[in-house]
Amino acid sequence: LGGSLARALQKMSNSTIIDENVLNECLKEITRALLQADVQFKLVRDLQMNIKNIVNLDHLAPGHNKRNIIQQAIFKELCKMLDTGEPSFMPKKGKTSVVMFVGLQGSGKTTTCTKYALYHQKKGWKPALVCADTFRAGAFDQLKQNATKAKIPFYGSYVESDPVQIAVEGVDRFKKENRDLIIVDTSGRHKQEAALFEEMRQVSEATNPDLAIFVMDGSIGQAAYDQAQAFKQSVAIGAVILTKMDGHAKGGGALSAVAATKSPLTFIGTGEHMHEFEVFNVQSFVKRLMGMGDLSGFIDKIQEVEYQQPEHMLKILDGNFTLRMMYDLYQSMLKGSMGQALSLLPGLGAKLMRKGQEKENQAKIKRYMVMMDSMTKEGK
Ligand code: GDP
Ligand code: MG
DSSP, X not given: OXXXXXXXXXXXXXXXXXXXXXXXXXXXXXXXXXXXXXXXXXXXHHHHHHHHHHOOGGGSOTTSOHHHHHHHHHHHHHHHHHOOSSOOOOOOTTXXXXXXXXXXXXXXXXXXXXXXXXXXXXXXXXXXXXXXXXXXXXXXXXXXXXXXXHTOOEEOOSSOOOHHHHHHHHHXXXXXXXXXXXXXXXXXXSSOOHHHHHHHHHHHHHHXXXXXXXXXXXXXXXXXXXXXXXXXHHSOEEEEEEEOTTTTOOSHHHHHHHHHHTOOEEEEEOSSSTTOEEEOOHHHHXXXXXXXXXXXXHHHHHHHTTOSOHHHHHHHHTTOOOHHHHHHHHHHHHHSOOTTGGGGSTTTOGGGGOTTOHHHHHHHHHHHHHHHHTSOTTOO
8 A cells, every 4th residue: 555655645745747637637536546455335425525625726815735744634534534532442461351352363363462462461461361262172282381481470261161151250260360361262163153143142241342353364354344433332442453464455355354443553463473463553553554654663673673873863863874873774774684584674564574485685785785885975
């Protein structure tokens, strides 16, 4: 999506006069880009209407930067679509909370449960995992393996087939053990079906969770809205987590899931590994969506790789970033874990940092460094 939206915006900035025609043309491009990214049709239409209402070209004084205003309007509207304004329930450390995960089979629930537990454990919580998936053979083993690896207490059964009973037993046990974040993993089915929703309703009623998190595969496309809404109707969803955002996910599902559940997107899964899990930030997401790059996310990443030259960060912030600093930055990235830091750098785009191509990426960066090495101080 980033690509096509960026192209639409680029088209706009290439034209010297911004009039009604250019705005319409631009809106058409953006509409196409959003639909291609699997944003639900109705949401796209709403967005288009809102932008037209906000941007009244006739009423702008000639001195105004119209491009900027249009771009800002799109940015704000996309942010508004993702920001429900209502904070989801926030578990409190030291106080028992029960969090139930729901979603279709294969969406990434079990993986995400452990990521969520681990994320909180690192921050000093005492999480615990309950496997209430008795539908899929091997479900308990999978959770057990994940939990053991992450050193998180777990509960489940190989023989009991009633998910409600296991959920209740597990939650009770961990309440007695004073765990402060009790996470209930549930079953899914391949399709949305009445039996699944009835099971979710029963588990929810029996365990009375403080928060139900809907987990959705970020790449499912136009089906996102209906799927999210169907779950919302059986369980009181309070938050959404999108998974597989590392793969071919186009981002549109995020807008649909938030709109359908009226719940905020709190985290995204960006890989199969336990640590590939990020707090969702609306503004960064929209900036990336629009191909604007994301300086704030970029800076976070650099701090993660223990960037050694903090004075450069200040220079980035005040716009005095030089090739020399870029060189140092590349160097420290080659040393540290590169993560996705580079994909966040405005202008570079995600292309440079494809997952699973770390070797190629490193080679690319080394090439850039060689190019820089051959430059004079004046950059020639
Ligand atoms: P569940 O059926 O909803 O419990 O889904 P699982 O947790 O078993 O995940 C299904 C598959 O998706 C597994 O192969 C996971 O490794 C994979 N998976 C989960 N989250 C992510 C993610 O964020 N990125 C990628 N690439 N794969 C994921
Ligand atoms: Mg599972």
